[in-house]
Amino acid sequence: MSGARAAMEGVFAGDRRELSELEIAPQAALADEVRALIEAVIHTEVPETELREAAAAVAALTERLNTARRNRPPAARLGVNGMVKALGSPVTGVLNAIAPPIDVVTLEDGSVHAEFTLTDVYEGPPTFVHGGVSALILDHVLGAAAAANGTPGMTATLDLRYRRPTPHGVPLVVTARTVRNEGRKTWADATITGPDGRVTIEATAMFIFPAT
Numbered sequence: 001m002s003g004a005r006a007a008m009e010g011v012f013a014g015d016r017r018e019l020s021e022l023e024i025a026p027q028a029a030l031a032d033e034v035r036a037l038i039e040a041v042i043h044t045e046v047p048e049t050e051l052r053e054a055a056a057a058v059a060a061l062t063e064r065l066n067t068a069r070r071n072r073p074p075a076a077r078l079g080v081n082g083m084v085k086a087l088g089s090p091v092t093g094v095l096n097a098i099a100p101p102i103d104v105v106t107l108e109d110g111s112v113h114a115e116f117t118l119t120d121v122y123e124g125p126p127t128f129v130h131g132g133v134s135a136l137i138l139d140h141v142l143g144a145a146a147a148a149n150g151t152p153g154m155t156a157t158l159d160l161r162y163r164r165p166t167p168h169g170v171p172l173v174v175t176a177r178t179v180r181n182e183g184r185k186t187w188a189d190a191t192i193t194g195p196d197g198r199v200t201i202e203a204t205a206m207f208i209f210p211a212t
């Protein structure tokens with residue numbers, strides 16, 4: 001047994017601690033501050049003594065937060081469809097400071113859609129988004145499209161065509177839709193589009209609902 005099926009079922013299972021919107025809000029506000037902290041750490045030019053003091057202050061804060069810990073990232077049922085959302089997702093998780101976070105919505109035609117802006121925290125080539133970060137986002141929305149089709153799975157293949165550089169600091173659009181399903185296999189297509197309306201990346205993925 002590979003454990004992949006259990007992992008897949010875990011995405012949607014209701015066995016995780018589910019937080020209410022009221023419980024999420026203060027923790028999401030903390031994650032927002034940490035996002036700002038990550039950005040500040042990259043850009044700061046304060047002197048070494050202040051850097052050392054800041055590191056000690058952050059270490060003390062981490063210790064304080066760790067005095068009460070969950071053993072798994074929490075989930076929530078948010079939005080109109082009540083689908084379980086992983087609050088610690090590196091793409092959409094409002095509690096994950098390394099997530100932008102991207103708000104992915106499912107449209108009536110079954111496609112998924114998100115509008116988002118990435119800061120230079122996600123930079124690869126100067127002024128452009130790192131290609132691996134784009135792949136992360138595309139993998140996620142392709143998986144969300146497969147799930148929205150009622151045919152979720154683990155990513156088996158992910159094919160990316162980087163047509164032109166994706167700029168950071170400007171509004172981007174990602175859309176994905178399921179195009180085919182055969183048994184346990186589901187294929188989905190996605191694009192990222194820049195503010196000029198031109199597609200920067202095209203992606204195709206195949207998802208497999210694991211045998212075991």
Ligand SMILES: CCCCCCCCCC(=O)SCCNC(=O)CCNC(=O)[C@H](O)C(C)(C)COP(=O)(O)OP(=O)(O)OC[C@H]1O[C@@H](n2cnc3c(N)ncnc32)[C@H](O)[C@@H]1OP(=O)(O)O
Nearest residue numbers: 004011139140143144147154155156157208209210211212
């Ligand atoms: C709303 C929530 C949204 C959540 C979105 C989250 C998106 C995030 C998605 C991910 O990041 S998933 C993590 C990355 N993916 C993995 O780690 C997958 C690792 N691989 C596996 O777990 C297994 O290899 C896999 C589940 C993909 C397949 O295992 P199985 O044991 O079920 O496959 P099996 O050996 O029975 O093969 C079934 C068919 O698929 C084919 N196949 C298997 N793996 C393949 C592969 N990788 N590529 C192409 N074809 C593959 C295989 O040849 C065969 O073809 P036929 O039906 O024609 O005989």
